Amino acid sequence: SQQGEEDPQALSIQEGENATMNCSYKTSINNLQWYRQNSGRGLVHLILIRSNEREKHSGRLRVTLDTSKKSSSLLITASRAADTASYFCATGLAGGGNKLTFGTGTQLKVEL
Amino acid sequence: GAVVSQHPSRVICKSGTSVKIECRSLDFQATTMFWYRQFPKQSLMLMATSNEGSKATYEQGVEKDKFLINHASLTLSTLTVTSAHPEDSSFYICSARGPLAEETQYFGPGTRLLVL
Numbered sequence: 040s041q042q043g044e045e046d047p048q049a050l051s052i053q054e055g056e057n058a059t060m061n062c063s064y065k066t067s068i069n070n071l072q073w074y075r076q077n078s079g080r081g082l083v084h085l086i087l088i089r090s091n092e093r094e095k096h097s098g099r100l101r102v103t104l105d106t107s108k109k110s111s112s113l114l115i116t117a118s119r120a121a122d123t124a125s126y127f128c129a130t131g132l133a134g135g136g137n138k139l140t141f142g143t144g145t146q147l148k149v150e151l
Numbered sequence: 152g153a154v155v156s157q158h159p160s161r162v163i164c165k166s167g168t169s170v171k172i173e174c175r176s177l178d179f180q181a182t183t184m185f186w187y188r189q190f191p192k193q194s195l196m197l198m199a200t201s202n203e204g205s206k207a208t209y210e211q212g213v214e215k216d217k218f219l220i221n222h223a224s225l226t227l228s229t230l231t232v233t234s235a236h237p238e239d240s241s242f243y244i245c246s247a248r249g250p251l252a253e254e255t256q257y258f259g260p261g262t263r264l265l266v267l
Contacts, residue, residue: 070254081155081244081258082195127194131254137183139256141195 043128043142051148058115060145062128063108070131071104072139073113075124082127085113090133118149154178155247157259164235165267171231172262174245180225181247185256186218189242201228235266 043064052058062071070089074082088095088104088111095102101114115122125146129139154177164170174184182203187195199220200208207220219231232239242263246256 072255074258079242079261079263081157081260082246084255084257087255137248137254138185138197138200140197141187143194146192 043130043140045126045128045142045145047145048143049146049148051150052118054118054120054149054151056118056149058118058122058147058149060113060126060128060147062111062113062142064111064128064130064140064142065109067133068106068130069133071102071111072129072131073100073102073111074127074129074141076127076144077124085126115147118147120149120151123147123149153247153249153257155181155245155257155259157245157262159262160260161263161265163265163267166236167234169231169233170235170264171229172243172245172264174228174230174247174259176226176247176257179247179249181228182225183248184222184228185246186220186228186230187244187246189244189261191242195244198230203228232264235264237266240264240266 043062045062072087073085076082086097086102088102099116104111125144127144128142156175158173184201186198189195198213201220201222203222209215222228244261246258249255
C-alpha cells in the first residue's frame with residue numbers, strides 16, 4: 040500500500056481562507072516533501088522538512104512534522120484562486136535510496 | 152534552474168506498437184532519474200529508478216521487459232513502452248534528483264499516453 044495517506048481527499052474554500060491538508064505515513068522517514076500538481080501537469084516542489092525538524096515556513100506555506108504520530112500538515116494561508124491544484128506529500132524513507140513514496144493527494148479548490 | 156523536460160507531451164498509438172518517452176534534465180546533470188505512472192485522480196506510483204550507466208531498478212510488479220528504461224547520458228533517460236495495450240494508457244511522469252544530488256526531485260511535465 041502507499042506510504043502516505045492524505046486527508047481530506049478534496050477541499051473547497053473561499054479565497055482568503057486558510058487551507059490545511061494532512062498527511063500520515065507508516066514507516067521511518069528521512070524527510071517529507073510536499074508537491075503541487077496542476078491538472079494534467081507535472082509536479083512542482085513546494086517544501087522539504089527533515090525528520091529532525093518540526094516546522095518549516097516558505098512564504099504562505101507552513102509545514103509541520105510530528106514523527107511520533109507519523110504525520111505532517113501543510114497550511115496555505117490567505118489562499119488564492121491560483122492555489123487551486125492537487126497537493127501531494129511524499130516521503131523519503133530512511134535507507135530508501137532517495138526514492139519518494141507519494142500520498143494519495145488532496146484536491147484543493149479555491150473559489151473567488 | 153533544475154528544469155526537466157519530457158517529450159512527447161501526448162501520444163496516441165495503436166495497440167501492439169512501442170512508444171518511447173524522453174526525459175531530459177536541461178540545465179543540470181542527473182545521475183538518477185525516476186519514472187512514475189499516474190492514473191486519473193490518483194497518486195503517482197514509482198515504476199523504476201534510472202541510473203546513468205547502469206541498469207534501471209524496477210519496483211515490484213513492474214515488468215522490466217514491458218517498460219524498457221535507458222539512461223545513456225547524464226541528461227537523458229528514456230522509457231519505452233513495448234507492445235502497448237489499452238491498459239497501458241496513463242500519464243507517465245519523470246523526475247530527476249536536483250543538481251546538488253539533494254533529496255528534492257524535479258519533475259517533467261508528463262506524457263499522456265493513449266493506446267487505442
